[in-house]
Structure formats: C-alpha cells, structure tokens
Amino acid sequence: xxxxxxxxxxxRLDLFLPRHPxxxxxxITALAVLVMSIKLVNRNHIDELEIDAxxxxxxxxxxxxxxxxxxxxxxxxxxxPVVAGVAGLTRRYRLAVNLAVAGFGCYFxxxxxxxxxxxxxxxxxxPQVNVHGAAAxxxxxxxxxxxxxxxxxxxxxxxxxxxxxxxxxxxxTVVCLSRVYVGAHWPLDVIGGAAIGFAVGAAVHLILGAxxxxxxxxxxxxxxxxxxxxxxxxxxxGRPDAPRSARFLATTTAGERLFVKFIPRERRDWDLAYRAxxxxxxxxxxxxGRFGSPSExxxxxxxxxxxxxxxxxxxxxxxxxxxxSNGAGLLVMESIPGVALAALPSEQLDDQLLAELWRQVxxxxxxxxxxxxxxxxxxxxxxxxxPWLVDFDASEAMAGGLGLADDVAExxxxxxxxxxxxxxxxxxxxxLGPEVVGAALEQREPSRLSxxxxxxxxxxxxxxxxxxxxxxxxxxxxxxxxxxxxxxIGSAPTxxxx
Numbered sequence: 001x002x003x004x005x006x007x008x009x010x011x012r013l014d015l016f017l018p019r020h021p022x023x024x025x026x027x028i029t030a031l032a033v034l035v036m037s038i039k040l041v042n043r044n045h046i047d048e049l050e051i052d053a054x055x056x057x058x059x060x061x062x063x064x065x066x067x068x069x070x071x072x073x074x075x076x077x078x079x080x081p082v083v084a085g086v087a088g089l090t091r092r093y094r095l096a097v098n099l100a101v102a103g104f105g106c107y108f109x110x111x112x113x114x115x116x117x118x119x120x121x122x123x124x125x126x127p128q129v130n131v132h133g134a135a136a137x138x139x140x141x142x143x144x145x146x147x148x149x150x151x152x153x154x155x156x157x158x159x160x161x162x163x164x165x166x167x168x169x170x171x172x173t174v175v176c177l178s179r180v181y182v183g184a185h186w187p188l189d190v191i192g193g194a195a196i197g198f199a200v201g202a203a204v205h206l207i208l209g210a211x212x213x214x215x216x217x218x219x220x221x222x223x224x225x226x227x228x229x230x231x232x233x234x235x236x237x238g239r240p241d242a243p244r245s246a247r248f249l250a251t252t253t254a255g256e257r258l259f260v261k262f263i264p265r266e267r268r269d270w271d272l273a274y275r276a277x278x279x280x281x282x283x284x285x286x287x288x289g290r291f292g293s294p295s296e297x298x299x300x301x302x303x304x305x306x307x308x309x310x311x312x313x314x315x316x317x318x319x320x321x322x323x324x325s326n327g328a329g330l331l332v333m334e335s336i337p338g339v340a341l342a343a344l345p346s347e348q349l350d351d352q353l354l355a356e357l358w359r360q361v362x363x364x365x366x367x368x369x370x371x372x373x374x375x376x377x378x379x380x381x382x383x384x385x386x387p388w389l390v391d392f393d394a395s396e397a398m399a400g401g402l403g404l405a406d407d408v409a410e411x412x413x414x415x416x417x418x419x420x421x422x423x424x425x426x427x428x429x430x431x432l433g434p435e436v437v438g439a440a441l442e443q444r445e446p447s448r449l450s451x452x453x454x455x456x457x458x459x460x461x462x463x464x465x466x467x468x469x470x471x472x473x474x475x476x477x478x479x480x481x482x483x484x485x486x487x488x489i490g491s492a493p494t495x496x497x498x
Contacts, residue, residue, distance in 0.1 A: 017094070017209030023202040026154075030199035034113075037192040041117055041141055046125050046186065053187045054122060057180040058130050064181070065132045072178040074152070074171055075145030077107045083152060098155045098204050106151040106200040107144055110193060114139040122186055129183045136184035143185045146193030147200070149175035154201025158210040162265065162326075172197075215264050215328075220248045223262065223324050229332070230254070245297075245393065249335060257335035259316065261301070261393075263294035264328045295323030297393065298331035304369070304392040305333070311367045313360055314388045336388050342376025346419050350385075354415070354423065357387040358431030361411060364389070365432075370399030374407040375452055376414035401439070406448050408432065408440035412467055413453050421466045434471070441468045 040047070073079060080103030087096035119141035123129045153172040157165050176194055179185040185193075217234040224231045230253045237247040248260040292300070302321035309315045320332040341349075341357075357379060364371060371378065372394040380388045396403055408428065415424035428437045446457060446464055457464050 017211055019206055019209055023205045023210070027199055027202035027206065030195045030202060034192055034195035034199065037188050037195065038113075038117060038141075041119055041188055041192075043117075043119055050187055051126065054126075054180055057177055057187075058122075058183055060181055062130070062132060068174070068178045068181055069133060071171055071174045072145060072182070075143075075147075075149035075175040075179070077103065077144065077148055080104055080107070080148065080152070092159065094208070095156065095159050098208055098210075099152055101208070102151040102155040102197075102200050102204045103148055105204075106147040106197050109200065110142050110144040110147040110196055113142050113192070113196065114144075117141045119186075119189070122183055131183040133182055136182075140185055141189045141192055142196060143176070143179045143189045143193035145179050146176040146185075146190045147197040150194045150197030151200045152197075154198055155204055157201075158205070215246050215262055217248065220246075220250070220260055220262055223328070223330050224250060224258075224260070224332070226325065227320055227322065227330065227332070229258070229320075231258075234260075245329075257337070258319065259333045259335040261298065261331040261333075262328060263297055265294055265326065293323075294327065294329030296329070298322075298329035301393045301395075302331055304395040304397065307367075307397060308364060308369055308389065308392065308395075311363055311369070313363050313369075314386065315392070316388065316390060336380045336382055336390070338380040338382035338388065340377050341379035341381055341387065342414065342418070344381060344418070348381075348385075349415075349419050351423075351427065353381065353385050353387060354419070354427035355431060357411075358427045360387055360389055361407065362431055365404045365407065365436075368398050368404070370396045370403030371407050372396060372403060373450060374410045374414075375450065376418065377452075379411075402448065405436075405440040405442075408437060409446060410449055410453050412437070412440065413446075413449070413456055413463065416463055416467060417456055417460065421463060421470055425467060425470050429471075438471050441471045 080100060084096045084100040084103070087093075087099055118139060121136055121138075121140045123131065123135065149172040153168040156168055160168060172194075176190045179190055179193075180187060217236055221231050221234045224234070229250070231250045232253045233251045235249050237249050245261045245263045248262065250258040250260055252258065298321045302318045305315050305318050309317075316333040316336050318331070318333050320330065322330055324330050361374070371389065371392065373391055374389075378389065378391040380390055382388060412424050412428055415427070425437065441464075446454065449457075
C-alpha cells in the first residue's frame with residue numbers, strides 16, 4: 001500500500017512541474033521588445049541604421065548559402081512536428097507537447113502580426129538586394145522563421161544540458177541572421193520574430209510548467225567523490241524542483257549520513273533575467289544570500305551556519321562548502337535525524353520544545369542574525385525533541401530591526417497554524433518578551449513576510465489579527481517588566497547541545 005501511495009505521489013510530481021518567476025520576467029521583456037520594434041517600423045521608409053545593419057549581413061559571401069540554408073530550415077514550421085516527434089520517440093512526452101504548442105502557436109501569432117503591421121520585404125524598398133535562393137514573397141514583418149526557431153530553443157532550454165542549450169541558442173541565432181542574409185527580412189523583422197518566439201516560450205512554461213535544473217543523484221555522487229567523500233547511496237529529498245537548491249541525503253561507506261545542498265549553474269529560478277528584476281525592484285535586499293554565483297551562495301550559507309553555531313544556536317555541522325569543477329555550489333553538512341517542525345502533529349509540540357525553540361531564536365537575534373526564512377520547514381526536531389535551525393541560505397549578519405522582527409512574525413504564524421495562536425504567542429512572549437513580540441506584529445499588513453507565510457495567512461485570514469490582539473493584551477498585562485533591549489534576548493541559561 002505504501003509503495004502504491006509513493007508511486008501516486010511520484011506521478012503527481014511528474015505531471016505538475018513548477019512555474020518559475022523568471023518566465024514572467026522573460027515574457028514581459030519579450031513583449032516590450034516586440035512593441036518597441038513595431039513602433040520603430042515604418043511602412044513607407046526604412047531608417048539608415050537598419051539599412052546599414054541589413055547590408056552588413058546581406059553582403060556576406062554567397063559561398064555561405066548552402067550551410068546557412070540547411071540551418072535556416074530549423075525555423076520552418078514543418079520542422080515543428082519533426083522536432084516534437086523526436087522528443088516523443090525519446091520518451092520526453094512533456095517536451096514534445098511543449099515544442100508542438102510553442103512552435104505552431106508562435107507561427108500563427110507571427111502571421112497575425114504580419115497582417116496587422118503590413119510591412120514589405122527588403123527588395124520592395126531597396127535596390128540591389130542579394131537574394132540567395134528563391135525570393136520570399138508576401139509580408140516581411142515579422143520573421144516566422146525567427147519566431148519558430150527562438151520558440152523551440154526557449155521551450156527546450158530547461159530540458160537540456162548547459163552545452164546542449166548553447167548549441168540550441170547558437171542555431172536559433174543563425175536562423176535569425178540567415179533570414180537577413182538571404183534577403184528575406186529586415187533586421188527589425190527578425191527582432192520582432194525572435195521576441196514573439198521568446199514570449200511564446202515563456203508563456204508555455206508558465207502555463208504548462210518546466211523543470212528547474214534539478215540535478216540527478218548520480219551527479220551529486222560524482223561531486224561528493226571529487227570532494228573526498230565515499231558515498232554509498234544518494235537519495236533526492238523534497239520535490240524534484242526545489243526553488244532554491246537541490247537537496248540530497250547521502251550515506252557514506254562508513255555509515256555517516258550527510259545532508260547535501262547543491263546549486264547548479266543552470267538553476268532557472270535565479271537566472272540572469274530574474275536576478276536583474278529582483279535588483280531593479282530592490283527585492284534582492286530581502287534575501288541577500290541567494291545572489292551571487294552558486295559557489296558564493298553555498299560558501300555564504302556555510303559562513304552563516306558557522307556564525308550561528310558559534311553563538312550557541314543549535315545548527316548542523318558544516319563539513320564542506322566549495323565550487324565543483326563545472327561551477328556549481330556544493331554544501332555538505334551532517335544530517336540531523338529528525339522531522340521538520342511543520343510536519344509534526346500538534347500534540348508532539350509540547351511547551352518545553354516551544355520554549356527551547358524560542359530560546360534558539362533569541363540567541364540568533366541577540367547577535368543580530370536574521371534568518372529571513374524562519375518557518376516550520378526551517379526547523380528540524382530531532383529524536384530527543386530538540387529543535388535545530390536549518391536553511392540559512394537567505395540569512396543576514398548584523399541585521400536591522402525589521403529583519404529580526406520578520407523572523408519572529410514568520411515563526412509565530414507557522415507555529416500558530418499547528419498549535420494555535422495562544423500557545424504560539426505564549427512561548428514567544430516568555431522567551432523574547434512582550435515588546436519584541438509586539439514589534440514583530442506592528443505592521444497592519446504582513447507584506448514583508450515570505451510568500452509561504454502570506455499563503456498561510458491567506459488560508460486563515462483572521463490569524464494575523466488574532467495574533468496582534470493577543471500580543472497587545474500580553475503587552476498591556478506585562479507592563480514595564482518586559483525586556484526592551486534586543487541584547488537581552490537569548491540570555492536564558494543554555495541546555496546541553498545535541
């Protein structure tokens with residue numbers, strides 16, 4: 001029965017791949033480029049700059065025509081069923097469907113744009129155009145070949161290795177340039193077509209989902225071997241496409257259990273487009289640890305874990321943080337035998353465990369360390385019912401008051417969903433004091449909190465107001481006895497470490 005349930009879970013995970021915020025950025029960027037190119041198009045006049053760019057490519061030697069023509073066919077709509085069929089024959093059915101939807105979708109969208117813009121071919125505006133092969137007829141803006149080629153490359157990218165992705169985009173670029181070389185399109189025609197293909201590819205990923213660059217257990221095993229470990233078994237943890245890093249549990253030949261976090265260079269959630277958007281919208285400041293190269297991210301997380309451990313916080317032991325040979329980030333820690341706090345039943349969360357958890361949070365904040373993701377999945381309860389803080393990938397040293405307050409609010413909401421608002425607040429008030437808890441709940445709308453916490457509040461809209469009301473009552477009854485200095489937090493006597 002258990003095996004059947006596990007198989008059903010696996011099928012559901014296979015059917016529903018995640019959506020990535022970077023695709024929203026790509027879609028908006030592509031549409032902006034399309035609109036801009038349409039604005040620059042003039043039906044009756046061609047700008048000198050566009051003519052010069054056209055001549056630069058169109059005047060290339062005729063000897064290039066045969067190889068260029070061969071690559072150019074990758075933008076032909078007739079290639080779409082062929083490429084989708086090849087993907088289907090290799091049992092990559094999701095990719096086959098995505099290729100077919102994107103290829104045919106962008107082709108018909110390109111035809112619609114042609115009718116709306118109504119711009120002719122280069123030979124209708126310019127004398128002495130070098131036409132290689134059969135002369136193209138009909139309307140010019142946009143290039144259907146460019147749209148199809150870019151759409152196919154965009155859709156296929158998440159399914160390909162980094163090297164294969166480079167090949168796909170190189171071929172798509174050659175297809176775009178080839179349409180100018182053969183005299184069929186102006187440069188703006190190609191830019192507009194590429195924008196359509198890019199937009200359609202991003203839209204398909206948003207609608208149907210796409211893999212996020214999750215590495216295989218075999219890849220992790222090789223990385224561990226290269227790092228001096230002797231893994232006997234490597235098993236993936238969590239869903240196949242964790243948003244920030246892939247997580248694995250490894251057992252060495254000596255019986256040592258390791259927790260491995262691996263950030264490949266091809267991780268889609270933190271690609272260039274998404275990182276640029278985060279910086280432009282100033283959201284990068286809320287999670288500073290998740291930027292930089294993969295190796296920098298794991299090294300920074302290791303530093304934050306070591307820093308937290310040095311001040312007495314119960315954290316896993318860091319064994320290694322390094323870059324792999326291909327630029328990925330590898331973080332190896334001891335594995336804590338336990339269960340995430342969010343997965344425990346409420347009856348297992350006694351007052352002693354909650355008090356110790358808030359003491360751990362107090363130690364963090366007494367030394368100005370903000371976790372920035374202190375929810376139920378960032379706390380592991382071991383076999384001795386001792387809480388361990390994990391997932392320091394977004395944490396911050398020398399944090400300001402807002403970051404520290406948000407930690408308290410995140411954990412209050414996570415605990416309240418399991419043990420109720422009163423028990424959640426009671427532990428926080430005892431461990432941190434009414435003033436600190438009240439400051440964490442001052443904001444009327446918890447807009448600064450993580451998406452997971454906001455989702456939890458969305459499922460229980462009254463919870464936030466309930467927490468604020470109870471906290472205000474606690475502050476009134478406490479009077480002047482509550483500690484107001486953050487340096488007092490976490491000063492309670494420590495218990496024996498696990």
